[in-house]
Amino acid sequence: MSDDYAKAIPVPGPESLPFWEGAKNHQLMIQKCSDCEHHWFPPSTVCTGCGSRNIEWVASSGKGTVFSFVVFHRLYHKGWDGAIPYAVAVIELEEGARMLSNVIGVPVDEVKCDMPVEVIFEDATSDLSLPKFKPV
Amino acid sequence: MIEPSTHLRDKYALVGAGHSRLGKVPGVSAQGLLEEAMLNALDDAGLTTQDVDGLICRGPDEIYTFHQVMGERLGIDASFSTTLTNGGASQVMGVALAAMAIDAGMASCVLVGYGRDNWSRVHANKENHMRGSGRPQQMYGMEFGPEFGYYGAIAAHGFGAQRHMHDYGTTREQFGAISVAFRNHALNNPDAVMKKPLTMGDYLGGRMIVEPFSLFDCSLQTDAAGAVVVTSAERAKDLRQKPVLIKGFGTGNNISGWFNGNNMTHTGAIQSGKTAYAMAGVGPEDIDYAQIYDCFTYMVLVQLEDYGFCKKGEGGEFVASGALALDGAMPTNTSGGQLSEAHVEGMLQVVEGVRQLQGIYGPERQVPKAEIGLVSGHGGNTVCESTLILGAA
Numbered sequence: 001m002s003d004d005y006a007k008a009i010p011v012p013g014p015e016s017l018p019f020w021e022g023a024k025n026h027q028l029m030i031q032k033c034s035d036c037e038h039h040w041f042p043p044s045t046v047c048t049g050c051g052s053r054n055i056e057w058v059a060s061s062g063k064g065t066v067f068s069f070v071v072f073h074r075l076y077h078k079g080w081d082g083a084i085p086y087a088v089a090v091i092e093l094e095e096g097a098r099m100l101s102n103v104i105g106v107p108v109d110e111v112k113c114d115m116p117v118e119v120i121f122e123d124a125t126s127d128l129s130l131p132k133f134k135p136v
Numbered sequence: 137m138i139e140p141s142t143h144l145r146d147k148y149a150l151v152g153a154g155h156s157r158l159g160k161v162p163g164v165s166a167q168g169l170l171e172e173a174m175l176n177a178l179d180d181a182g183l184t185t186q187d188v189d190g191l192i193c194r195g196p197d198e199i200y201t202f203h204q205v206m207g208e209r210l211g212i213d214a215s216f217s218t219t220l221t222n223g224g225a226s227q228v229m230g231v232a233l234a235a236m237a238i239d240a241g242m243a244s245c246v247l248v249g250y251g252r253d254n255w256s257r258v259h260a261n262k263e264n265h266m267r268g269s270g271r272p273q274q275m276y277g278m279e280f281g282p283e284f285g286y287y288g289a290i291a292a293h294g295f296g297a298q299r300h301m302h303d304y305g306t307t308r309e310q311f312g313a314i315s316v317a318f319r320n321h322a323l324n325n326p327d328a329v330m331k332k333p334l335t336m337g338d339y340l341g342g343r344m345i346v347e348p349f350s351l352f353d354c355s356l357q358t359d360a361a362g363a364v365v366v367t368s369a370e371r372a373k374d375l376r377q378k379p380v381l382i383k384g385f386g387t388g389n390n391i392s393g394w395f396n397g398n399n400m401t402h403t404g405a406i407q408s409g410k411t412a413y414a415m416a417g418v419g420p421e422d423i424d425y426a427q428i429y430d431c432f433t434y435m436v437l438v439q440l441e442d443y444g445f446c447k448k449g450e451g452g453e454f455v456a457s458g459a460l461a462l463d464g465a466m467p468t469n470t471s472g473g474q475l476s477e478a479h480v481e482g483m484l485q486v487v488e489g490v491r492q493l494q495g496i497y498g499p500e501r502q503v504p505k506a507e508i509g510l511v512s513g514h515g516g517n518t519v520c521e522s523t524l525i526l527g528a529a
């Protein structure tokens with residue numbers, strides 16, 4: 001953990017605070033519809049499956065697969081200097097929601113679509129933990 | 137349920153097309169470049185700013201109500217004007233909106249255009265250059281992206297390319313066939329920015345940027361503008377150029393998100409094409425050429441599939457067969473496109489689509505016996521699509 005963290009610090013919107021609070025406690029929070037069981041991400045105030053307002057935050061199992069990914073070979077932000085190449089992925093959680101993250105703990109040329117992964121929290125600063133994914 | 141609409145078919149026309157200087161044009165604003173393109177389009181039609189009563193345009197996205205900025209600079213009061221914000225799908229949609237506005241009795245002669253000073257902005261300072269963007273960072277999301285090192289349109293499009301490769305066995309060589317084909321077209325376009333031949337070896341040797349995309353999968357950074365003039369097919373008969381009829385148009389916006397469902401491999405072009413074909417009363421087999429929005433190679437491949445020029449999943453084989461050449465199955469981006477001519481977010485695709493039907497080119501660039509063409513626009517964080525089907529009068 002370091003407070004000279006050089007990567008971008010996310011600026012949460014009002015609807016996404018439960019996600020970031022959950023991450024601090026190493027819980028991967030997503031939204032679920034109490035009417036149709038649909039899960040989704042990023043946050044909103046309505047079920048994206050059926051339109052219901054009857055929604056809640058739940059903890060995901062953190063298990064999923066890589067839906068797709070890219071590997072950055074070019075530096076776009078100084079905070080990633082020395083981290084290239086790195087994999088950015090769309091993760092499909094087993095509950096069905098998809099979210100952007102990094103695949104870590106594996107050489108980038110071994111990342112594949114549909115590869116099983118699970119969440120691992122990276123404590124970036126004293127106030128920020130990021131959900132990342134590693135192969136199962 | 138959308139009911140097919142046909143009453144607009146062949147009723148409105150593109151009567152002039154033009155662009156500004158293309159490439160590195162330092163010291164000129166996006167507005168200045170757009171004026172240059174608009175005046176060239178009006179000259180092409182034999183009209184002046186005094187004939188214009190509609191203005192649909194777009195410029196740098198952080199400029200508030202851009203059409204007002206342009207109206208003031210051009211000295212135009214408009215009975216209909218607006219600024220569009222569908223990203224790269226805006227420019228093709230602007231032509232559709234112009235026809236709709238004239239049909240609704242809200243305007244009679246509409247200028248449609250887009251201008252950008254992207255090369256100058258990206259090269260203005262080190263920070264913009266590193267981000268590869270001329271847009272202020274605040275215009276992008278501040279969470280669920282940058283903290284994971286996710287930057288640039290290249291990565292979003294790269295997700296689609298990677299998933300397509302996984303699902304259908306599409307290869308980088310097939311993406312390369314698109315880059316090579318468009319470069320060959322550019323070599324016959326004296327205005328194109330890229331002047332040197334590109335081989336498959338050059339493509340495969342290009343430095344990797346965001347895998348699966350290398351340098352030659354990416355469109356150019358450009359200072360440039362394009363514009364067209366839309367009026368009734370009736371009035372078009374008295375103007376300078378051979379009119380180009382608007383046969384049909386459509387839009388399809390998968391705004392539930394690029395990450396949602398199979399939107400990465402089945403794009404808004406499916407719906408947009410369906411609407412446009414129905415309005416025009418034609419199908420993919422009737423199209424003589426295509427001007428396809430090519431921000432990245434993959435988007436050409438997937439749109440060709442989604443417009444029905446080949447089957448889903450067979451876009452790779454299709455482009456590798458030589459289909460995109462002037463004598464191929466679907467001559468595509470005959471000016472060199474955004475990969476090799478200049479990147480004006482679809483506006484130059486409209487200009488080239490018009491010029492092919494004006495029949496102004498020599499045999500090195502003219503699609504033989506061109507009567508019907510398709511123009512696509514794509515953008516808005518990868519999910520918006522607009523389509524035009526144009527026909528010779």
Ligand SMILES: [Zn+2]
Pocket residue numbers: 033034035036037038047048049050051052
């Ligand atoms: Zn629901």
